Amino acid sequence: MSLTKEELAERLKSRLEDLDSFRGYAGDEAKVRCPSCGDSENEQSAHLYIKVVPEELVYFCFRCRYSGRVDADLLVQLGIADHDLGRELKSSGNSSYSGKRKGKTLSLLTKPVRIELPKVNRSSDKVAYLEERLDCTFSDKRLKRYKVVVDLADLLDKNDIDTITVSSKIFKVLTKHYVGFLLTGKAYVMLRKVSGSDNNPKHFMYRVNNAKDSDKLFYVPQQELNLLAPKQQFAICEGIIDAIGLDLYFRNIRGENTVVMASLGKNHTALLQQVLQLGFLDARVGIYLDKDDINGSRGGFKKLPLEHLSATIKYYYNLNNADYGVPKHQIKLKEL
Numbered sequence: 001m002s003l004t005k006e007e008l009a010e011r012l013k014s015r016l017e018d019l020d021s022f023r024g025y026a027g028d029e030a031k032v033r034c035p036s037c038g039d040s041e042n043e044q045s046a047h048l049y050i051k052v053v054p055e056e057l058v059y060f061c062f063r064c065r066y067s068g069r070v071d072a073d074l075l076v077q078l079g080i081a082d083h084d085l086g087r088e089l090k091s092s093g094n095s096s097y098s099g100k101r102k103g104k105t106l107s108l109l110t111k112p113v114r115i116e117l118p119k120v121n122r123s124s125d126k127v128a129y130l131e132e133r134l135d136c137t138f139s140d141k142r143l144k145r146y147k148v149v150v151d152l153a154d155l156l157d158k159n160d161i162d163t164i165t166v167s168s169k170i171f172k173v174l175t176k177h178y179v180g181f182l183l184t185g186k187a188y189v190m191l192r193k194v195s196g197s198d199n200n201p202k203h204f205m206y207r208v209n210n211a212k213d214s215d216k217l218f219y220v221p222q223q224e225l226n227l228l229a230p231k232q233q234f235a236i237c238e239g240i241i242d243a244i245g246l247d248l249y250f251r252n253i254r255g256e257n258t259v260v261m262a263s264l265g266k267n268h269t270a271l272l273q274q275v276l277q278l279g280f281l282d283a284r285v286g287i288y289l290d291k292d293d294i295n296g297s298r299g300g301f302k303k304l305p306l307e308h309l310s311a312t313i314k315y316y317y318n319l320n321n322a323d324y325g326v327p328k329h330q331i332k333l334k335e336l
Protein backbone atom coordinates (compact mmCIF):
# COMPACT_ATOMS: atom_id res chain seq x y z
CA MET A 1 0.00 0.00 0.00
CA SER A 2 1.25 3.40 -0.87
CA LEU A 3 -0.86 6.47 -0.31
CA THR A 4 -0.57 9.75 -2.12
CA LYS A 5 0.12 12.77 0.06
CA GLU A 6 -3.51 13.80 -0.29
CA GLU A 7 -4.74 10.39 0.80
CA LEU A 8 -2.32 10.39 3.71
CA ALA A 9 -3.60 13.76 4.91
CA GLU A 10 -7.21 12.61 4.53
CA ARG A 11 -6.55 9.41 6.45
CA LEU A 12 -4.87 11.33 9.24
CA LYS A 13 -7.72 13.82 9.37
CA SER A 14 -10.33 11.14 9.80
CA ARG A 15 -8.32 9.42 12.53
CA LEU A 16 -7.96 12.71 14.40
CA GLU A 17 -11.64 13.52 14.05
CA ASP A 18 -12.46 10.19 15.70
CA LEU A 19 -10.51 11.10 18.80
CA ASP A 20 -12.34 12.00 22.02
CA SER A 21 -9.89 14.82 22.42
CA PHE A 22 -10.65 16.32 18.98
CA ARG A 23 -11.93 19.90 19.33
CA GLY A 24 -12.52 20.98 15.75
CA TYR A 25 -10.42 22.91 13.30
CA ALA A 26 -8.67 26.24 13.18
CA GLY A 27 -8.20 26.81 9.48
CA ASP A 28 -6.43 23.73 8.22
CA GLU A 29 -5.19 22.74 11.65
CA ALA A 30 -6.95 20.08 13.68
CA LYS A 31 -7.10 20.89 17.38
CA VAL A 32 -6.64 18.08 19.88
CA ARG A 33 -5.73 17.82 23.56
CA CYS A 34 -1.97 17.72 23.92
CA PRO A 35 -0.65 14.33 25.05
CA SER A 36 2.69 15.80 25.99
CA CYS A 37 1.63 18.34 28.63
CA GLY A 38 -1.81 16.92 29.33
CA ASP A 39 -3.29 20.21 28.18
CA SER A 40 -5.21 22.70 30.34
CA GLU A 41 -7.84 22.05 33.00
CA ASN A 42 -10.61 23.19 30.76
CA GLU A 43 -11.57 19.99 29.00
CA GLN A 44 -13.12 21.91 26.14
CA SER A 45 -9.90 23.54 25.07
CA ALA A 46 -7.18 21.91 23.04
CA HIS A 47 -3.74 23.32 22.49
CA LEU A 48 -2.13 20.86 20.13
CA TYR A 49 -2.59 22.12 16.59
CA ILE A 50 -1.95 19.61 13.86
CA LYS A 51 -1.59 20.94 10.38
CA VAL A 52 -3.14 18.42 8.03
CA VAL A 53 -2.46 19.77 4.59
CA PRO A 54 -0.84 17.27 2.22
CA GLU A 55 2.42 19.14 1.90
CA GLU A 56 2.80 19.75 5.58
CA LEU A 57 1.92 17.44 8.43
CA VAL A 58 3.28 19.17 11.49
CA TYR A 59 2.11 19.87 15.02
CA PHE A 60 2.64 22.48 17.67
CA CYS A 61 1.31 22.80 21.22
CA PHE A 62 0.55 26.36 22.23
CA ARG A 63 0.77 25.38 25.85
CA CYS A 64 4.05 23.45 26.10
CA ARG A 65 5.52 24.13 22.65
CA TYR A 66 5.75 20.44 21.89
CA SER A 67 6.25 20.25 18.15
CA GLY A 68 7.52 18.32 15.20
CA ARG A 69 6.38 16.45 12.18
CA VAL A 70 3.52 14.03 12.52
CA ASP A 71 4.92 10.52 12.83
CA ALA A 72 4.11 7.11 14.27
CA ASP A 73 5.21 8.16 17.77
CA LEU A 74 2.69 10.97 17.84
CA LEU A 75 -0.08 8.60 16.77
CA VAL A 76 0.84 6.30 19.67
CA GLN A 77 0.77 9.22 22.10
CA LEU A 78 -2.61 10.30 20.83
CA GLY A 79 -3.91 6.80 21.28
CA ILE A 80 -4.47 6.13 17.60
CA ALA A 81 -1.55 3.82 16.97
CA ASP A 82 -1.90 2.69 13.40
CA HIS A 83 0.87 0.60 11.99
CA ASP A 84 0.01 1.23 8.35
CA LEU A 85 -0.46 4.92 8.77
CA GLY A 86 2.79 5.16 10.74
CA ARG A 87 4.63 3.38 8.00
CA GLU A 88 3.08 5.59 5.34
CA LEU A 89 4.17 8.67 7.25
CA LYS A 90 7.65 7.30 7.44
CA SER A 91 7.87 6.39 3.77
CA SER A 92 6.53 9.80 2.81
CA GLY A 93 9.55 11.20 4.61
CA ASN A 94 7.45 12.89 7.19
CA SER A 95 9.11 11.39 10.22
CA SER A 96 12.63 12.06 9.07
CA TYR A 97 12.88 15.39 10.80
CA SER A 98 11.38 14.58 14.13
CA GLY A 99 14.52 12.83 15.33
CA LYS A 100 14.40 12.05 19.02
CA ARG A 101 11.68 14.67 19.39
CA LYS A 102 13.54 16.40 22.16
CA GLY A 103 13.56 19.71 20.35
CA LYS A 104 10.80 22.24 20.50
CA THR A 105 11.54 23.56 17.08
CA LEU A 106 12.75 22.58 13.67
CA SER A 107 15.92 24.03 12.37
CA LEU A 108 15.13 25.63 9.07
CA LEU A 109 18.25 27.10 7.76
CA THR A 110 21.47 25.68 6.45
CA LYS A 111 22.91 22.52 7.81
CA PRO A 112 25.44 23.74 10.31
CA VAL A 113 29.13 23.06 10.22
CA ARG A 114 30.39 22.14 13.64
CA ILE A 115 31.89 25.32 14.97
CA GLU A 116 31.73 26.16 18.61
CA LEU A 117 31.90 29.64 19.94
CA PRO A 118 34.53 30.25 22.61
CA LYS A 119 33.52 31.81 25.88
CA VAL A 120 33.60 35.55 25.59
CA ASN A 121 35.74 37.68 27.82
CA ARG A 122 33.09 40.11 28.97
CA SER A 123 35.54 42.82 29.91
CA SER A 124 36.57 43.10 26.27
CA ASP A 125 36.29 46.53 24.70
CA LYS A 126 34.31 44.86 21.93
CA VAL A 127 31.54 43.87 24.31
CA ALA A 128 31.64 47.42 25.65
CA TYR A 129 31.22 48.71 22.10
CA LEU A 130 28.07 46.64 21.56
CA GLU A 131 26.65 47.51 24.97
CA GLU A 132 27.19 51.18 24.46
CA ARG A 133 25.89 51.25 20.93
CA LEU A 134 22.71 49.32 21.71
CA ASP A 135 22.36 50.51 25.30
CA CYS A 136 21.89 47.08 26.80
CA THR A 137 23.84 44.57 28.80
CA PHE A 138 25.25 41.66 26.87
CA SER A 139 24.92 38.72 29.23
CA ASP A 140 26.64 35.44 28.34
CA LYS A 141 23.33 34.19 27.04
CA ARG A 142 22.89 37.20 24.83
CA LEU A 143 26.44 37.00 23.50
CA LYS A 144 25.75 33.43 22.57
CA ARG A 145 22.43 34.24 20.93
CA TYR A 146 24.07 36.84 18.78
CA LYS A 147 26.99 34.54 18.04
CA VAL A 148 29.50 37.18 19.04
CA VAL A 149 33.17 36.45 18.45
CA VAL A 150 35.45 38.85 20.32
CA ASP A 151 38.63 36.96 19.62
CA LEU A 152 39.12 35.37 16.24
CA ALA A 153 42.25 33.49 17.34
CA ASP A 154 40.29 32.03 20.24
CA LEU A 155 37.60 30.79 17.87
CA LEU A 156 40.12 28.91 15.75
CA ASP A 157 41.85 27.46 18.84
CA LYS A 158 38.61 26.26 20.32
CA ASN A 159 37.78 24.42 17.09
CA ASP A 160 41.27 23.07 16.44
CA ILE A 161 41.57 24.97 13.20
CA ASP A 162 45.20 25.69 12.51
CA THR A 163 44.86 27.35 9.15
CA ILE A 164 44.23 31.04 8.78
CA THR A 165 42.81 32.34 5.54
CA VAL A 166 44.48 35.76 5.52
CA SER A 167 48.06 36.87 6.11
CA SER A 168 49.20 36.65 9.71
CA LYS A 169 49.60 40.42 9.84
CA ILE A 170 45.98 40.97 8.82
CA PHE A 171 44.85 38.19 11.12
CA LYS A 172 46.40 40.00 14.07
CA VAL A 173 44.63 43.22 13.15
CA LEU A 174 41.31 41.43 12.78
CA THR A 175 41.72 39.67 16.12
CA LYS A 176 42.65 42.84 17.94
CA HIS A 177 40.37 45.47 16.45
CA TYR A 178 37.27 43.70 15.17
CA VAL A 179 34.22 42.16 16.77
CA GLY A 180 32.80 39.25 14.82
CA PHE A 181 29.49 37.50 14.31
CA LEU A 182 29.21 33.93 13.14
CA LEU A 183 27.01 33.69 10.06
CA THR A 184 24.55 30.97 9.11
CA GLY A 185 26.36 27.97 7.79
CA LYS A 186 29.18 28.80 10.19
CA ALA A 187 31.77 29.02 7.45
CA TYR A 188 32.21 32.77 7.84
CA VAL A 189 32.55 35.37 10.52
CA MET A 190 31.51 38.88 9.62
CA LEU A 191 33.86 41.26 11.38
CA ARG A 192 33.13 44.84 12.32
CA LYS A 193 35.91 47.23 13.21
CA VAL A 194 35.63 48.78 16.67
CA SER A 195 39.10 50.28 17.09
CA GLY A 196 42.39 50.84 15.29
CA SER A 197 43.40 52.62 12.13
CA ASP A 198 40.98 54.49 9.91
CA ASN A 199 42.71 52.87 6.98
CA ASN A 200 41.38 49.44 7.87
CA PRO A 201 38.06 48.48 6.34
CA LYS A 202 34.97 48.87 8.47
CA HIS A 203 33.83 45.32 7.67
CA PHE A 204 35.72 42.17 6.84
CA MET A 205 34.28 38.81 5.92
CA TYR A 206 36.52 36.12 7.35
CA ARG A 207 36.29 32.56 6.04
CA VAL A 208 36.66 30.12 8.91
CA ASN A 209 36.54 26.86 7.03
CA ASN A 210 35.94 25.39 3.64
CA ALA A 211 32.27 24.64 3.89
CA LYS A 212 30.53 25.67 0.69
CA ASP A 213 27.95 28.03 1.88
CA SER A 214 28.51 31.19 -0.02
CA ASP A 215 25.07 31.23 -1.56
CA LYS A 216 23.29 31.01 1.76
CA LEU A 217 25.19 33.59 3.60
CA PHE A 218 23.36 35.75 6.01
CA TYR A 219 22.98 36.50 9.65
CA VAL A 220 20.10 35.39 11.84
CA PRO A 221 20.13 35.81 15.62
CA GLN A 222 17.53 33.12 16.07
CA GLN A 223 17.93 30.30 13.64
CA GLU A 224 14.98 28.24 14.71
CA LEU A 225 11.34 29.07 14.83
CA ASN A 226 8.08 27.56 15.83
CA LEU A 227 6.31 26.37 12.75
CA LEU A 228 2.88 27.20 13.96
CA ALA A 229 3.52 30.06 16.31
CA PRO A 230 1.01 32.85 16.11
CA LYS A 231 2.02 36.11 14.46
CA GLN A 232 5.12 34.98 12.75
CA GLN A 233 7.14 37.62 11.02
CA PHE A 234 10.33 37.63 9.04
CA ALA A 235 12.13 40.91 9.42
CA ILE A 236 14.74 41.51 6.78
CA CYS A 237 17.30 44.23 7.24
CA GLU A 238 20.73 44.95 5.91
CA GLY A 239 23.41 44.86 8.57
CA ILE A 240 24.25 42.71 11.58
CA ILE A 241 24.04 45.47 14.18
CA ASP A 242 20.67 46.42 12.66
CA ALA A 243 19.54 42.83 13.08
CA ILE A 244 20.57 42.78 16.73
CA GLY A 245 18.87 46.12 17.34
CA LEU A 246 15.66 44.85 15.76
CA ASP A 247 15.88 41.54 17.59
CA LEU A 248 16.16 43.35 20.93
CA TYR A 249 13.28 45.57 19.90
CA PHE A 250 10.92 42.76 18.89
CA ARG A 251 11.72 40.54 21.84
CA ASN A 252 9.96 43.00 24.07
CA ILE A 253 6.70 42.71 22.22
CA ARG A 254 4.44 40.04 23.62
CA GLY A 255 3.16 37.44 21.22
CA GLU A 256 5.57 38.46 18.49
CA ASN A 257 7.64 35.72 16.98
CA THR A 258 9.94 37.61 14.74
CA VAL A 259 12.85 36.13 12.93
CA VAL A 260 15.25 38.89 12.07
CA MET A 261 17.58 38.32 9.16
CA ALA A 262 20.38 40.49 7.89
CA SER A 263 21.05 40.33 4.18
CA LEU A 264 24.57 41.72 4.61
CA GLY A 265 24.23 44.05 1.71
CA LYS A 266 23.09 41.32 -0.63
CA ASN A 267 19.79 41.78 -2.24
CA HIS A 268 16.74 41.41 -0.08
CA THR A 269 14.88 39.60 -2.82
CA ALA A 270 17.26 36.65 -2.72
CA LEU A 271 16.89 36.38 1.03
CA LEU A 272 13.15 36.60 0.78
CA GLN A 273 13.03 33.93 -1.90
CA GLN A 274 14.94 31.72 0.46
CA VAL A 275 12.39 32.24 3.21
CA LEU A 276 9.60 31.41 0.83
CA GLN A 277 11.41 28.33 -0.39
CA LEU A 278 11.36 27.05 3.15
CA GLY A 279 7.63 26.81 2.77
CA PHE A 280 6.53 30.10 4.29
CA LEU A 281 4.49 31.03 1.29
CA ASP A 282 2.07 33.11 3.27
CA ALA A 283 4.56 34.57 5.68
CA ARG A 284 4.37 38.09 6.98
CA VAL A 285 7.51 39.78 5.84
CA GLY A 286 8.80 43.14 6.96
CA ILE A 287 11.54 44.84 5.02
CA TYR A 288 13.37 47.22 7.31
CA LEU A 289 15.04 49.86 5.24
CA ASP A 290 17.77 52.29 6.07
CA LYS A 291 16.61 55.89 5.82
CA ASP A 292 19.21 56.41 3.11
CA ASP A 293 17.37 53.90 0.99
CA ILE A 294 14.20 55.92 0.90
CA ASN A 295 15.24 59.55 0.90
CA GLY A 296 17.03 59.31 -2.37
CA SER A 297 20.69 59.58 -1.43
CA ARG A 298 21.12 56.06 -2.71
CA GLY A 299 19.00 56.65 -5.73
CA GLY A 300 15.59 56.27 -4.16
CA PHE A 301 13.64 53.24 -3.23
CA LYS A 302 11.54 50.98 -5.36
CA LYS A 303 9.35 48.30 -3.91
CA LEU A 304 10.64 44.84 -4.64
CA PRO A 305 8.99 43.12 -7.60
CA LEU A 306 7.26 40.57 -5.45
CA GLU A 307 3.58 41.09 -6.13
CA HIS A 308 3.30 37.57 -7.47
CA LEU A 309 4.11 36.13 -4.07
CA SER A 310 1.38 35.50 -1.58
CA ALA A 311 3.49 36.75 1.30
CA THR A 312 2.33 39.94 2.97
CA ILE A 313 5.20 42.31 2.54
CA LYS A 314 5.46 45.61 4.34
CA TYR A 315 8.19 48.18 4.28
CA TYR A 316 9.40 50.12 7.28
CA TYR A 317 12.02 52.62 8.26
CA ASN A 318 13.15 54.05 11.55
CA LEU A 319 11.67 57.49 11.99
CA ASN A 320 14.20 58.39 14.66
CA ASN A 321 17.43 57.16 13.13
CA ALA A 322 19.22 56.22 9.94
CA ASP A 323 19.04 52.53 10.79
CA TYR A 324 18.30 50.06 13.61
CA GLY A 325 21.73 49.65 15.16
CA VAL A 326 20.63 51.87 18.04
CA PRO A 327 19.12 51.45 21.53
CA LYS A 328 15.63 50.03 21.25
CA HIS A 329 13.95 53.14 22.61
CA GLN A 330 15.35 54.97 19.63
CA ILE A 331 13.53 52.74 17.21
CA LYS A 332 10.28 54.19 16.02
CA LEU A 333 8.93 52.19 13.13
CA LYS A 334 7.12 53.91 10.34
CA GLU A 335 5.47 52.02 7.58
CA LEU A 336 6.24 53.19 4.10
Ligand SMILES: [Zn+2]
Pocket residue numbers: 034035036037038039047048061062063064065066
Ligand atom coordinates in the same frame (compact mmCIF):
# COMPACT_ATOMS: atom_id res chain seq x y z
ZN1 LIG B 1 1.29 20.55 25.27
